[in-house]
Amino acid sequence: MNLFAPDLKAETKGEELWERVRAQYPAQEPLLNLNNAAVSPPTIAVQEATIDAYRFISRNPDYNMWSNLDAALPGIKRDLAELIDCTPDEIALNRNSSEGLSAAIFGIPLTKGDQVLISNWDYPSVRAGWLQRHHRDGIEVVNCAFDIMDSDEDIIDAYVEAMTPRTCVLQLTHMYHWNGRVLPIERLCRIARERNIITIVDGAQTFAQIPVSFRQLDCDFFITSLHKWLGAPVGNGMLIVNRRQIDRTWPLLAPFDQPAMNIDKFDHWNLGTYNSAIQAGIKPAIQFHREIGADRMHVRLRELTRHWVGQARDIPGFRLHTRTDTESLGAICLFSIDNTDMKKLENTLREKYQIHTKYRQVEHVEGLRVSPHIYMLKSDLDMFVSALRNALA
Numbered sequence: 001m002n003l004f005a006p007d008l009k010a011e012t013k014g015e016e017l018w019e020r021v022r023a024q025y026p027a028q029e030p031l032l033n034l035n036n037a038a039v040s041p042p043t044i045a046v047q048e049a050t051i052d053a054y055r056f057i058s059r060n061p062d063y064n065m066w067s068n069l070d071a072a073l074p075g076i077k078r079d080l081a082e083l084i085d086c087t088p089d090e091i092a093l094n095r096n097s098s099e100g101l102s103a104a105i106f107g108i109p110l111t112k113g114d115q116v117l118i119s120n121w122d123y124p125s126v127r128a129g130w131l132q133r134h135h136r137d138g139i140e141v142v143n144c145a146f147d148i149m150d151s152d153e154d155i156i157d158a159y160v161e162a163m164t165p166r167t168c169v170l171q172l173t174h175m176y177h178w179n180g181r182v183l184p185i186e187r188l189c190r191i192a193r194e195r196n197i198i199t200i201v202d203g204a205q206t207f208a209q210i211p212v213s214f215r216q217l218d219c220d221f222f223i224t225s226l227h228k229w230l231g232a233p234v235g236n237g238m239l240i241v242n243r244r245q246i247d248r249t250w251p252l253l254a255p256f257d258q259p260a261m262n263i264d265k266f267d268h269w270n271l272g273t274y275n276s277a278i279q280a281g282i283k284p285a286i287q288f289h290r291e292i293g294a295d296r297m298h299v300r301l302r303e304l305t306r307h308w309v310g311q312a313r314d315i316p317g318f319r320l321h322t323r324t325d326t327e328s329l330g331a332i333c334l335f336s337i338d339n340t341d342m343k344k345l346e347n348t349l350r351e352k353y354q355i356h357t358k359y360r361q362v363e364h365v366e367g368l369r370v371s372p373h374i375y376m377l378k379s380d381l382d383m384f385v386s387a388l389r390n391a392l393a
């Protein structure tokens with residue numbers, strides 16, 4: 001279906017266009033889901049393709065999985081490569097970002113005393129992975145200190161100041177999972193390249209939420225989950241390994257084929273037997289995303305965030321932990337209410353008003369993360385703000 005026929009322009013038809021988009025999704029009930037940053041619902045087409053594939057597998061598992069469904073994977077990689085601007089032979093399909101991150105963290109050859117830069121704001125399993133390499137291999141893990149509301153320039157300065165001749169890896173998060181802040185990744189990667197430092201970019205939250213070009217970022221590893229903003233079935237991730245790093249990086253799992261010299265060594269068929277039906281949902285998810293368009297998607301998500309924040313700003317004690325005046329703003333925002341137990345507020349919103357937000361605490365910052373998706377309308381967010389006012393009353 002052509003959701004965005006020329007007669008239906010976003011500017012002229014406003015919410016009507018997005019009602020059409022919403023109709024492509026299964027009903028979201030009983031909760032109003034404002035936690036899409038964790039996992040997004042698939043469209044009905046994605047759901048059907050996945051269920052059909054599972055039925056197909058069940059009729060002749062071995063042949064139908066490996067000789068039939070898996071034959072579509074090179075095409076899926078080509079489509080993904082086009083979306084994110086890399087080559088298909090740099091893409092490995094896996095289960096999620098956690099797996100891709102571990103593949104990079106445990107696969108880069110490092111020796112005792114080599115230094116890795118991370119920050120307190122990175123995803124917990126990223127920090128835990130590097131801590132494990134510290135204990136196992138004697139890698140020195142350095143925490144780069146900056147405030148989450150600092151300017152891009154200050155953050156770049158903080159990373160540069162922390163770099164030493166022993167720095168071998170720069171671990172970066174493209175968009176923080178808990179407050180939606182986007183880092184100046186392209187500039188940081190350029191600085192790292194000039195110093196021969198390998199860059200890992202945790203893009204779990206950016207691919208398909210905001211436009212991303214792997215070539216422009218020019219990082220060494222880019223990791224994402226396809227079940228987040230792309231809306232592929234749960235259990236799909238993508239690891240992009242820059243050509244210059246493929247040969248020297250160890251795979252996480254012993255690969256089926258020897259010699260393990262190409263990107264296939266990171267693909268999840270090295271897991272052994274797995275359920276390939278979930279991959280059948282990637283293609284319709286890509287088709288839907290293409291129809292919406294990466295730019296339009298980002299603009300809409302930013303618009304939804306600014307909409308609810310604009311309505312909530314005058315609530316006494318309302319405090320934002322995300323800057324909303326930047327172009328990189330997307331769907332994710334963290335807020336707190338002064339002198340209020342935010343964990344309790346999360347519960348009240350869910351139990352009494354059927355609104356699902358996510359309590360997050362990182363270091364000294366805590367609050368509720370709100371992350372709408374394109375199947376939501378401004379009226380849903382009005383409902384959320386009205387429930388928030390009532391819950392606080």
Ligand SMILES: Cc1ncc(COP(=O)(O)O)c(C=O)c1O
Nearest residue numbers: 096097098123177202204205225
């Ligand atoms: C920044 C970031 N990194 C990694 C992950 C892990 O993603 P997954 O649970 O899909 O493996 C998440 C999940 O929310 C995330 O936001």
